[in-house]
Amino acid sequence: MLAAQLIHEDELHPVPHPEPDPALPASLVALPISFSRTIGLFNGASGPLSTSLGVLFLSPWGLEEMxxxxxxxxxxxxxxxAGIANLRFDYPGSGDALDIDETSGGLGVWEEAAMEAVLQLKRLSGCDRVVLVGQGVGALIAARIAGRIEAVEGVAMLAPVVNGRRYLRELSMWSNVVDEGLGLTARMRDDASVSIAGLVLPDAIAGDLRKINLNDFPAAPARTCLVCERPASEADSAYSAHLGALGATVERAVFSGYDELVSNPAISRTPLTVVGDVVAWVTGIAGPVQNMPPVAGVDDAVLEAAHFSERPVRFGAGGRLFGILCAPRDGQVRASALLMGTGYDRHAGWARSTVDMARHLAASGVVSLRFDAANVGDSPPVPGVAPQVLYAPQQVDDSIAALDLMASLGLPSAVLVGRCSGAYLAFHTALSDRRCAGVIAVNILSFWWDPRDDVDRMVRHNPRSLGEYRRRAFSIETVRRALTGKADLRRAVMNIAKLARRRILRVVAPVLGGLSADARLHNRVLGAFRNLRDRNVPLSLVYSENDVGLARLAEYFGKRQGRFDAYRNLSLTTIAQADHNVTPLQARLVLQAHVRDTVLAMSDAK
Structure with a gap:
């Protein structure tokens, strides 16, 4: 099958359009569109009535956007x-968008995409008035483009970047904190560019940001403004006062929960108070709902580059799940891969690694589907299901729905690829569904979830390897953090004790049989490995050097994997100079090459 047929010629392999699910409100199923080399998600009014006003979201950048x-x-x-149509999208060069030339264009590339997004919003919704809602850098962009847009009724700025130079300094400090938390050594860090969490801000855009200070603007971006100020942020409150002095009607709100929102995607919590503040402010501007004229239909969205084509898809019951299908352009399909998400990272992946992986695979003839499981990223939760979905059995339902979609397209059996919790999902999907050509599990921490463990606590305080604790114990930085109270020594001691306990249980579990919960869990894991072995499902285990997952693996196969011989389907690969998230670029390139070669080998073996 030609990849071009898969993406373009619907009569050959149509991507099914899911039937509406009465149990799933229309507001939960945003429709994907493409424009300006990027992907957007349009959400119309959920009922028959709507306002004549639409909202354009302008995102922050980097880890904050994730x-x-x-x-x-x-x-x-x-x-x-509330009857208000809206559109959100990725800036060119970020998320699911196509890459951009980092040496030209500057911030104007993002601003031009935002201007085109306004036109798309008006076309799709029929609205004739617009409100811009921006956070971080998105608020700065909103302030810069509002005067160029017809009928902007208001601008909402959440934790706005007011001074670009100060923002870049703060971003550098934030990046250092993130690197320290990831355990990146000096050799692993990117000090040559403006970056955070493996995401690099193009030099031209960083250069433009350095020159911008919103306090220098002679006019307010709109007659009506909302500023959601970070607690104790003098810059935010000063900007609110500045807008008022320029004659704008300014509503001020506290951005409560900001730090909890932006610290880590795995533990991010939606500040519902802020959602309520913004929605109430917008509806106050929008006016009454009414019968609006029919609006334009949503065309199938496609992005194309030299060696791949991408198509956003909604699938599962009522289209509840969102993903991106990436296929080789004008080439034969040799294999397929299902790329699982990690934690609560959006389907683009940590450091945008899943996007890069998918496009790298396409260059070698591999079709891939990357997607958000329920209650992750752009996929809404399943009504009535607990909000904590990590390591929950219902996530397997989501991956099976993804396999159903790939099968409906006539694709070959997929290799399941995932990291950390995504590796766990890949492992358990292979146990539940025989339609897989193999599994590539990267830095998997658990092979079978222990119900005595608390998922929320684990994602907040996951232990490191004993080797990593030894390295950190003798570092000058750890001593400094301990003396200043920034290092959680109590938590570290508890985690070390937990690892030591696991080592003891590893020794005694085989002789206890089913006499203890730990022994039963141990036997369940080995039973899962035997299941895959007996079905001849190849399993590639990949670990970053010194990853804590290696200690877990040793509980079942010995410190030097001496028991691997009984499992002919198993292989082990380690990646040097890499953290658990595989953040450094060089490590990501090594992983890309391994996944490509392994996917092709596993598929050829079938």
Whole structure:
């Protein structure tokens, strides 16, 4: 099958359009569109009535954008329920968008995409008035483009970047904190560019940001403004006062929960108070709902580059799940891969690694589907299901729905690829569904979830390897953090004790049989490995050097994997100079090459 047929010629392999699910409100199923080399998600009014006003979301950048993805979706859904159409999108060069030339264009590339997004919003919704809602850098962009847009009724600025130079300094400090938390050594860090969490801000855009200070603007971006100020932020409150002095009607709100929102995608919490503040402010501007004229239909969205084509898809019951299908352009399909998400990272992946992986695979003839499981990123939760979905059995339902979609397209059996919790999902999907050509599990921490463990506590305080604790114990930075109270020594001691306990249990579990919960869990894991072995499902285990997952693996196969001989389907690969998230670029390139070669080998073996 030609990849071009898969993406373009619907009569050959149509991507099914899911039937509406009465149990799933319309506001939960945003429709994908493509424009300006990027992907957007349009949410119309959920009922028959709507306002003549639409909202355009302008995202923050970097780790902040990753953390706010679900926040943006939930605010979009709330606006839709209030009869207000809205659109959110990725800036060119970020998320699912196509890459950009980093040496030209500068911030104007993002601003031009935002201007085109306004036109798309008006075309799709029929609205004739617009409100811009921006956070971080997105608020700065909103302030810069509002005067160029017809009928902007208001601008909402959440934790706005007011001074670009100060923002870049703060971003550098934030990046150092993130690197320290990841355990990146000096050799692993990117000190040559403006970056955070493996995401690099193009030099031209950083250069433009350095020159911008919103306090220098002679006019307010709109007659009506909302500023959600970070607690104790003098810069935010001063900017609110500045807008008032320029004659704008300014509503001020506290951005409560900001730090909890942007610290880490795995533990990010939506500040519902802020959602309510923004929606109430927008509806106050929008006016009454009414019968609006029919609006334009949503065309199938496609992005194309030299060696791949991508198509956003909604699938599962009522289209509840969102993903991106990436296929080789004008080439034969040799294999397929299902790329699982990690934690609450959006489907683009940590450091945008899943996007890069998918496009790298396409160059070698591999079709891939990357997607958000329920209650992650752009996929809404399943009604009535607990909000904590990590390591939950219902996530397997989501991956099986993804396999159903791939099968409906006539694709070959997929290799399941995932990291950390995504590796766990890949492992358990292979146990539950025989339609897989193999599994590539990267830095998997658990092979079978222990119900005595608390998922929330684990994602906040996951232990490191004993070797990593030894390295950190003798570092000058750890001593400094301990003396200043910034190092959680109590938590570290508890985690070390937990690892030591696991080592003891590893020794005694085989002789206890089913006499203890730990022994039963041990036997269940080995039973799962035997299941895959007996079905001849190849399993590639990949670990970063010194990853804590290696200690877990040793519980079942010995410190030097001496018991691997009984499992002919198993292989082990380690990646040097890499953290658990595989953040450094060189490590990501090594992993890309391994996944490509392994996917092709596993598929050829079938």
């Amino acid at each position: 953390c706010t993805r679900r926040f943006w979706r939930e605010m979009s859904e709330a606006l839709s329920d």
